[in-house]
Amino acid sequence: MTDRDVIKVPLGPQHPALKEPGNFILSMKGELVTEMGVRLGYNHRGIEKACEQRSYLNDLYLLERICGICSHSHSTAYVQAVEEIAGIQVPPRGLYLRTLVAELERVHSHLxxxxxxxxxxxxxxxxxxxxxxxxxxxxxxxxLTGNRVNYGFNTIGGVRRDITDEQKLEVLKATDTLEERTKYYAELAGHETTLIKRLKDVGRLSKEDVLRLGVTGPTARASGVSRDVRKDDPYAVYADLDFEVITSDHCDVYGRTLVRVGELMQTYKMIRQLLTQLPDGAIAAKAPRKIPKGQAISRYEAPRGEDFHFVRGNGTDKPERVKVRAPTLVNMQAVSTMMKGGYLADMPITLAAIDPCFSCTDRMIELRDESDTACGEYSWPALRQLGISHHRALGIDFTELSKKLASRRDRV
Amino acid sequence: MRVVDRIVTWARLKSPWILHFNSGACNACDIEVIAALTPRYDVERFGVVLKGSPRHADVLVCSGPVTRQIKDRLVRIYEQMPQPKFVVAVGTCASSGGVFDGLYNVMGGIDSVIPVHAYIPGCPASPKAIIDGVVKLLTALESGQAVPVERPRIDYNPMGENENLIAPEQLLRSPQKEEGPSSDVL
Incomplete structure (x- = not known):
């Protein structure tokens, strides 16, 4: 195959099929995709760095805004890590309410x-x-939370709002309605020829590839890999709940649809259990402003897969390091495997099938000087210089202080 | 107002086609924009249609703070839209940078890059607020308060106009400065 046979089709960053900016370069031979290159980073804002400059409580609201669809996932993963470092025992009612909102979020995300x-x-x-x-x-x-998206429900040590008995009834009533509707979708997925013909054998990902690439969430479960943090490493109150991990052996987009619809049914089951088992008591424990020295990791089963947070505290009211690894990061790498040998027209649905979230994923950026032939990277002194001038622009200047310290050191 | 102008305004008001662009948002405003188009709120009954191409759109609906990487794309999409064009900034981040203001990869609100005609606050702006914002823009158009901004091409400068930071090129092209301890200590 010569280079002339291969046509490169760029997709995005602005594209009708993508709601978020991401650039994909598809190498095509005729109608078939031979290779796919991904270029992300359009949504990188620098949240991890900003977390180091704000207090633990401020970070909670910042991290919630990593992604608007799974905002409760990120905030829960973060508070779990902070609570572990500080040794805070969250009251059971707080944990139940946290899980209730998490499952309601899963319903909204899957729908x-x-x-x-x-x-x-x-x-x-x-x-x-x-x-x-x-x-x-x-x-x-x-x-329940006061906002449609970006709930602000979590706080360090518990949750911020309690649920009333009337709200409980409302949730149960709505769950019945939603369950009925989801049953209709399940039936639709089983019979509707439009869906089946369009989704079957599209974006195939074998079980071996799932294990090799470390794919998580519904994408992994649709290839027959039973991988769910709620079951494997239960957090919050999932150990007390009775639910199944839905898997499918279809290994294609159709399987991913079935897994998500099946998960919705399990979620309704869990919501009912949560409300009947809901204990009385406080909803939050008091958290100290300063978090002791220490580090913790936290895993959370977001609607898209495993969300991972790492927090390191240094004894002050600001964390030393916060690291976020979102499920899309691993699932994204599987998309090029899924796309190989597929049609260009199947690209949007194959990409959408992993439920990508680029704003979750864009955690780093590489600075390049494209005018230079050599790949430009910041050297350490240059990066330090940039940091100093950035802080000086914000009015933080330690030049005088460091001179004083240096002269004192000389005298000694 | 001349008769011709009145006819043009009438035509403009009847069916504003929108283009939705995520300029580095957290998805929250984006799903609320889509929610405004779906049955509960259904702005399509007023002739508002979501288009895929900037060349078909009258109103650019932007969400999120402008990140450095998306900046030139946003300008390019704005340039591709036919005149008259209007920009609506949805959400607090799009209006002012919001919670992300001051982050190293964030330029600020949409108006730091392209002219904005309507700001819709909220984190995220609820579908009701979005509809209200669009209606206010249309009302302002009808009364002649909002006029399309006729301006020359925006020159793209990757580091911004009034940037206090040192441009990366300067830093990268001065390897001789790297040796020896710096006198500036933070």
């Missing part, structure tokens, strides 16, 4: 995905249906 998947295959009716049903759970989240 959102179902709609987006429908849109990507040109089945806009499904988008309108599932987003209409999604409004039911959005209302619940708004009633």
């Amino acid at each position: 959102l995905w179902l709609g987006v998947a429908g849109h990507e295959i040109g089945f806009d009716t499904l988008l309108m249906y599932s987003w209409r049903d999604r409004e039911v759970v959005m209302d619940l989240l708004a009633a």
Whole structure:
């Protein structure tokens, strides 16, 4: 195959099929994709660095805004790590409420995905249906937490709002409605020829590839790998709940759809259990402003897969390091494997099937001087210089102080 | 107002086609923009249609703070839209940078890069607020308060106009400065 046979098709960053900016370069031979290159980083804002300059409580609200769809995932993963360092025991009622919002978030995220998947295959009716049903759970989240998205529900040591008995009934009532609707979608996925023909054998990812690439979440479970942090390493109150990990052996986009719809049914089961088992008592424990020295990791099963946070405290009220590893980072690498040998027209749905979230993923950026032939990277002194001038612009200047210290050192 | 102008304004108001662009947002405003288009809120009944191409759009709906990497894309998409064009900044981040203001890879609000006609606050702006913002923009258009900004091409400068930071090129091209301890100590 010569270079002339291969056509490179760029997709994005602004593209009707992608709601978030990401650039994909597809090497095509005729209609078939031979290779896919990914270029992300459009959503990189520098949150991890900013966390080091703000207090633990401020970071909570900043980390919640890593991603608006799984905001509760990031904030829970972070508070779990901080609570572990500080040795805070969260009251059981706080943990139950945290899990309740987490599961409601999963409902909203999976229904959102179902709609987006429908849109990507040109089945806009499904988008309108599932987003209409999604409004039911959005209302619940708004009633329980005070906001439709970016709930601000977690705090270090527990949660910020309690649930009333009327709200409990409301949640149960809405769960019944949603379950009925989800049953309809499950039936639809089983019978509807439009869906089956469009999704089957698209974006195949074998079990071996899942294990090799370390894929997580519904994408891994749809290839027959039973991998779920809620079961493998239970956090919050998942150890007390009775649920199954849904897997499928289809290994394609159709399997991913079935897994997500099946997970929705399990989530309704869990919501009912959470509300019936909900203990009385306090919703939050008092957290100290300064967090002791120490480090902790925290794993959380976000709607898209395993969310991982690392926090290191140095005894002050600001963390020394916060590291976030979102599920899309690993799942993204599987997309090029899925795309190989596929059609260009299947690209949007294959990408959408992992439920990508670039704002979760974009945690680093590489600075390059493109005018130079050599790859430009900041050397350590240059980066330090940049930091000094950045802080000086903000009004933080230690030049005088360091001169004084240096002269004192000389005298000694 | 001349008759021709009145007809043009009427045509403009009847069916504003929008282009949604995520300029580094956290997805929250984006899903609320889509929620405004779906059955509960359904702005499509007012003729608002989400388009995929900037060349078909009248209104650019932007969400999120402008990151350094997305900046020239945003300018390019703005340039590609036909005149008259209007920009709506959805959410606090798009309006002012919000919680991300001051981060090293964030330029600030949308108006730090392209002219903005309407700001919709909220984190995220709820679909109701988005509809309200769009209606206010249309009302302002009708009364002639909001006029499309006629301005020359925006020259793209990767480090911004009033940037206090040292441009990376300067740092990279001065290896002789790397030797020896610096006199500036932070």
